[in-house]
Amino acid sequence: MLCCCRLWLLGALLVVGFIPSVDARAAETVRVGVLKFGTVNWELDTIKHHKIDEKHGVNVDIRFFAGEDATNVALMAGEVDFIVSDWLWVSRQRASGEDLTMFPYSTSVGALMVPAGSTIRSLADLKGKKIGVAGGPIDKSWLLLQGLARKEKTGDLAADNDVAYGAPPLLAEKAQQGELDAVLNFWHYCARLEAAGFRRLVSANEAAEALGASGPVSALGYIFHEGWANDHPDAVAGFMAASAEAKVLLGSSDEEWVRLAPVIKAEGQALTVLRDRYREGIPKRTIDDEEKDAAALYAVLADLGGEKLVGSSKTLMPGTYWRAK
Template sequence: MTLSRRNFIRLPMLAALVAAAPDGANAVAAAKVRIGVLKFGTVSWELDTLKQHQFDSSNGIELDVASFAGEDATNVALLAGNVDVIVTDWLWVSRMRSQGSDLTLAPYSTAVGAIMVKADSPIDGIAELAGKKIGVAGGPLDKSWLLIQALAKRDHGIDLPTANDIVFGAPPLLSEKAMQGELDAVLNFWHFCARLEANGFRRLVGANDAANALGASGPVSALGYVFHEKWAVEDPSGVAGLVKASAQAKDLLAKSDEEWLRLAPIVRAEGKELEKLRDRYREGIPRRPVAEEEADAAKLYRVLASIGGEKLVGSGTDMAPGTYWTGLGR
């Protein structure tokens, strides 16, 4: 091919532009990843860190974040193809796979709820919960609630739902009632528990404690990045980029206290409360091989299915194969 003088001049300019691009060709051909999250959920902390430090673009993806009002809305958006990824729990993924779906999950967080009591409460163990008024977030089929029920029945012969006055409600309302002394104990989501810890409460028993006592060998991710296998196969750079970018954001949040100070307005906490949220978030960063988590989740599935029944897990008697995605071989 013969180069004209005009093209000869353009070539160095083009080379300079490519060299100046943040990631060469990847910056031009970034894979777009549409993720749906709860508007005020904790996932937004990690995604803000990810985008603030451009971990998305450095891993070859363009992250498009869509906010939703509730978990059901994110589920519907994923199933309808309006987003590529959401963050939800492995039980739902297994149930959907049992029904023929190709959904799968990459671990996001092992942080789980706990039963909280006031620091000066006379309640020192599960056995002493009998006859008490307990607030439970997440409803009667909440995984943490079912695991703690199973532990109470196995070790103490106590059927918590029948032996206690159980109050179901929204997490912030239950935390408020607990602080006002209207509840003897409260089982709440991990970040509400962290806020309670910063305000004079202590952990009586965590869902992770119950899981370990019931057979798990280590922390199991309660939540994961959930997506269709078909999407992961057709756009492997998208899911791989998201998982790598997420890991970099987690690594920064695990090491940098300054990053948490930057996030304070989004977290809506400061001082001791921000520190407790930071510490509990860090404890929830997945660090085990996916195969180990998957094996433990399968054990817990059987425990949960025995209590929650078909309303919780559907018709599947065991956790559906492929619930955990092993595409990156972690």
């Protein structure tokens, strides 16, 4: 795993080009807006604890927000420089005239989880079952699973089942209480369920690959304004390098996860599964591969989710993925 992470770091450095040494430039503050208890904090905490940002000539200023909508508003208002969101939102904003762009953060996505003793072994076995879905009716993972069911001719997941939409922690709790036959949740809730004895039926990444992706697509990325990036190339390069180096550490050091346990609020098997699933989600592919697969999935999602999901653009907008000038 360490080798793969080093390759990712090398790739990140090549993407941004030559990164000046710390002595060659003054440290520049980059404001990163995140959810107070979100998984992005694990990487940012690693960066700050080991002063990785200083090593790469930036000062990461972490700004906490109560919800995703609040981080989006803060970025659009210029109150922060980076947030974490998905490539679909970036493309939709670009189609509306905004200059948002991104670089990959994580390929970790949700999965459809069932109790260990469940008789459900495939999507075809779900018919007539009660399914919990986090993220709402047009959640990307839910749409991809519906697309997979359609391709496999196993029925209409939304129409053939009793679907309960809800908040991720509530659905995780109801699943453990036996009130749901299956639950599609965000990746870290799935990891905690896995540690509690649930098993993965099918993941959104598996659905994506069945629908045309050649590998795991980074569902999430660090989002920022292209115009700001052009004016602050060293800040972008430094932050990208710090992010990559933190991933190397998280991908190789079990001790780092023990240190992070109070931040993650997990221990024992739960911490181990979260660590392993996080490591699986460290991006390792080129920007070209990411963009090609995102474009393929965009077409699938546009068909399944319609304008409510993708807006007016039927294709992935150019510039969605950042390439240094």
